[in-house]
Amino acid sequence: MAARVLRRHPGRTLLTVLGLAIGVGAFIAMVSFAEGARRSVVRQFETLGTNLLRVRPGSRARAEGVRPAMPLSDADVRLLRREATTLALVVPVARRTLAVTTEAGRVHRTRVDGTEPDYARIAGLRFAAGGMFDATDLGTSNRVCVLGVTVARALFGERDPLGERVRIGPALPARVVGVVAAQGRTTTGSDLDDFVLVPRTTFALFLGATEGYSSLEVRPRSAALFEAARHELTTLLRRSHGLGPAEPDDFTLWSPEDTIRAAEETSRILGALLAAIAAISLLVGGIGIMNIQLVSVSERTHEIGIRAAIGGSPAQILRQFLAEALLLALVGATAGVLLGVGSSWIVAHAMQWPPSVSWRVVALSAGFGTVVGVLFGYVPARRAARLDPIVALRRE
Amino acid sequence: MREPAPRSYRAPSTALVPAVELRGLVKTYDEGELSVPVLRGIDLCIEPGEFVSLRGPSGSGKSTLLNILGCLDRPTAGRYVLGGTDVSALTREEQAWVRLHHIGFVFQSFHLLPDATAAENVVLPLFYAGVRRAERERRARELLERVGLAHRFDHVPSRLSGGERQRVAIARALACRPRLLLADEPTGALDSRTGASILELLLDLHRRERLTIVLVTHDPGVAEAASRRIFMRDGRIEDDARA
Structure with a gap:
């Protein structure tokens, strides 16, 4: 049911998903870039031998x-x-x-x-x-x-x-x-x-x-x-x-040791910085979900009124809107993983870096993206659940 | 989402237990400093299988009374006993449960989900009651057949006539086999011929299935069809006549 509601506004759904996908993708890509750069430097100087x-x-x-x-x-x-x-x-x-x-x-x-x-x-x-x-x-x-x-x-x-x-x-x-x-x-x-x-x-x-x-x-x-x-x-x-x-x-x-240490330090700071920026874009993606769900709730006030009047309980209506947010977040996170892994792979390939997408980072960002989506989906869902059916039914 | 109905609720109401019992029902709305009385003490007993029409001028409180009967609203004071159970002060979750399992609603403007087919609209209550998909499908056919719309199974509301939409709404109201059907101007948006056929359907449900019906209307002709006619004015029952 949630899927059908999201298909009703394909353009809007796509934009919402895109927001989160970019967040998740950017997170994976940024962390992977920093890691790739680090490994590339380390590998280069390790071939020189650290005992030099x-x-x-x-x-x-x-x-x-x-x-x-x-x-x-x-x-x-x-x-x-x-x-x-x-x-x-x-x-x-x-x-x-x-x-x-x-x-x-x-x-x-x-x-x-x-x-x-x-x-x-x-x-x-x-x-x-x-x-x-x-x-x-x-x-x-x-x-x-x-x-x-x-x-x-x-x-x-x-x-x-x-x-x-x-x-x-x-x-x-x-x-x-x-x-x-x-x-x-x-x-x-x-x-x-x-x-x-x-x-x-x-x-x-x-x-x-x-x-x-x-x-x-x-x-x-x-x-x-x-x-x-x-x-x-x-x-x-x-x-x-x-x-x-x-x-x-x-x-x-x-000594190569000095350079490796410097590179590790640089990439650690760079990685943290990039991850922080990406995390912000993830948050923005979550806000996008909240925004679209709030619009959705106010547009569908009448529908919510019908569902409530015929016996849909507040908890069930809350679950329905949370399910929509979750679906948006899951689709967004999946697209983001593809985006992030894809762009990391392309960059690593172009720069001849060793591949450095860690599955831990993928799982972390996808999980974080989903959680953000659902958390931000909660506010609109609660608003839907709290609607008074009599008032909601009067709205067309 | 599955919510097994407590057996006590499901017990067939005997003639000894009234379907609806209202005692000293008062409803006031707070408008800032002012509190506006809408229902000023209603005492009403409706027996199982009665068909009651509710008439009265605008502002007489009949819609408010219907909302309270439908557990969409709570009385400010007084008691509302539905099938032997006091439902005057339920939480919103409990109210929803009672609406789902014991009350069917029919509205003047149908209130169907525009994106769902007739069948999907009809079984929406069953979805909330946790009935499985296959069973919902079976019930949808049965219910649409009951209201004479078996051939409109897959149609969305925009492709149905007004009368057909109201039949879908009635089928939906019957989905969970309620003991009480509340109809708010069910013929108000229809031409007189279609309105008459909808009224005929309601009468048929009342006669064949002993369904208790409370029908709000402006139309004296429609009110005439009921076995009991209540007239309201200024938040009080002015006249209560059995045919």
Whole structure:
């Protein structure tokens, strides 16, 4: 019976349902978006390995009187390797952005890193073809390079680049010895496969000296020693740079851990904020149900009068209007679930996020939507039940 | 929603228990400071199977009396005993129960649900009484047949003539087998020929099923048909005549 009454005004019913559906859908979508973004960041940095520390030159503090950053030098690397007890690997990386050219004349501008063979281990590189240059290459400044897949594709298309020659910058002709398997994109969309690796010594010889290294990639001996490693690294670098006790660090430590933590914090706040906004729209949807049911009760006063006069009890009339509100809420909640899950899936797909619609959230929002609908349906239903049949019958 | 009727209520009324018994019934409406008396002390006893017509000028209190008889309203003072049970001070829920199970209403303007078919209108009381769908369907056929409208089963009220609508309303009033049928100007909205046939139907129900009927009317001709004629004026019974 409730269904038929709602079919009497299909347009109005649709709008009411839509209000609640958008509320429920928005709630699911918002929570899922925040969760998807978080997981995407976490996944990206977890592949880097959480057991990693990166040192960059320059201070985080921008205070007056801080002296210019001291570059990260070979002396720093030597000191760390000689004295550190908690560090397994210390790998320097020198970086420039240069054009890379094939013999056929194809050009691609990319980031060129001069580093050591251990970089492959510390960055967890997997190779699609060939492998990392080795200690001999490093020792004799061999003119060899490793390409990220973006560079390989840009320069060689589908052709196998192994053994091919490229010119890096103006002065370094090098042979391709390896291609690193695809790593994808960061959350912000930058390409993780757009790079060229050459031995640090080759870099220094042919691509000119940069002012120190752009970063040191450091792996502690074990995850348990992470905090100890962070502390020792700081102490040794401060000593190496001759910093007095009052002076701030002139370098910055970063680890994927930091980013994950920041991302989790951000997405937690974002998620709560979005959920709050969505909850408000859910409430608005509930008010929509109340509004439409109030209109319905006043329009159907005469009908209610008839039902009451022939013996429909106040409780039965209350139940009838509650059933209508419940039906509206259920249809709205169902549509909202489809809307929310659908849009979350589309966004996750488009952003290449891991799927993150949790059934707990779906159940929560659908349940909340239904409860809101029925609660707001109660006021009009009670008004219907309290109508005096004599008065109601007189209204046409 | 199922409400089994207490057996005591269902007991067939014998001639010893009046169908309706009113003692010193008073009804006043409060209009701000003023209280307006509408019924000024009604004493009335209606035996089971009586057909009573109620006449009187506008404002004489006959509609108010009918509302109280129908448990749609409560008296300000006095007692109303229906089939041996005092129903003067029931709650709204209890009033609804009594209306559903013991009283049938027929109105001047029919008061049918416009979106429901004749059959659905007829069995609406059975829906509230918790009767199952299959049984409701069976009863709808039986009742529509009784009022001569078996062929209008699936028609909505807008596709029925005035007389047919009133027959549907009468069928609905009979759905729960009430002991008392209250009719408020049942022929008032009909032309005289159709009105006469509706009156004939009511008389037939009264004769064949010993239904107690109270009928409010302006029409002396209609009132003539009743076995007992009551005339009201200024909230009092002025004349009470048995044929």
